[in-house]
Amino acid sequence: MQPAQKKETVPDTVIAAMRRTNELFDAEVISKQNLDALDRVYTAHARVLPPGAPMIEGREQIKDFWRHAIAGMGLTSVKLKIVQVEPAGDGVIEIGRADLSVAGGQVVTVKYVVCWKQEDGEWKWNIDIWNVNH
């Protein structure tokens, strides 16, 4: 049972685990194009709401999405930065910023909301939506 608090915070250990997942996405999925590492980034029931496409659900569709996104955009890195976090029951809501390095050396900056859940002891993305600033 949680005590009544005006402002709840997310424990540092959870934020550290979230950072590890965010870094895994960049280091394994994007840089090495290891799509199977997405199983350690997204929950089994994750939903992704990308700009320019309908919502997608589930591991296979999410792998297909990122396979095509990496190839189509020429993605070489995605640097994720936590901007705000707030507890949400057994999950965490993150507002963040991502710098995407794409073909031709350009960097595209997007802002995002990720709803996190714990699965198999790891913190993973359960809902993932983003858009560009300009």
Add this chain to the structure above:
Amino acid sequence: MQPAQKKETVPDTVIAAMRRTNELFDAEVISKQNLDALDRVYTAHARVLPPGAPMIEGREQIKDFWRHAIAGMGLTSVKLKIVQVEPAGDGVIEIGRADLSVAGGQVVTVKYVVCWKQEDGEWKWNIDIWNVNH
């Protein structure tokens, strides 16, 4: 203290309250251009992450945003449809779809994630992000 459950659900009474807020946004804010009604739609600490602009926070900035969006896009209605809801502690996370009627009779469809909180007994948008499907 909540019992351990495999799948929690959002009470129908809460979903009904969410629908009322969503309808208020269309009926008052958009249709009547009553920007002050945004105080009943967004929490005092709400954050809005619109496509094409940086994140904005707080009531005055949010009113400015919607004032310009309504005028700039020629918005005449925004029909919101709840697609999925899940409990998130003392809040609710909604995935939804919005049909925006804009200048020239066109309809733009967007998908969104809204993180809801209760404030002054009403269910309101605490984090609001969306993007277009095409």
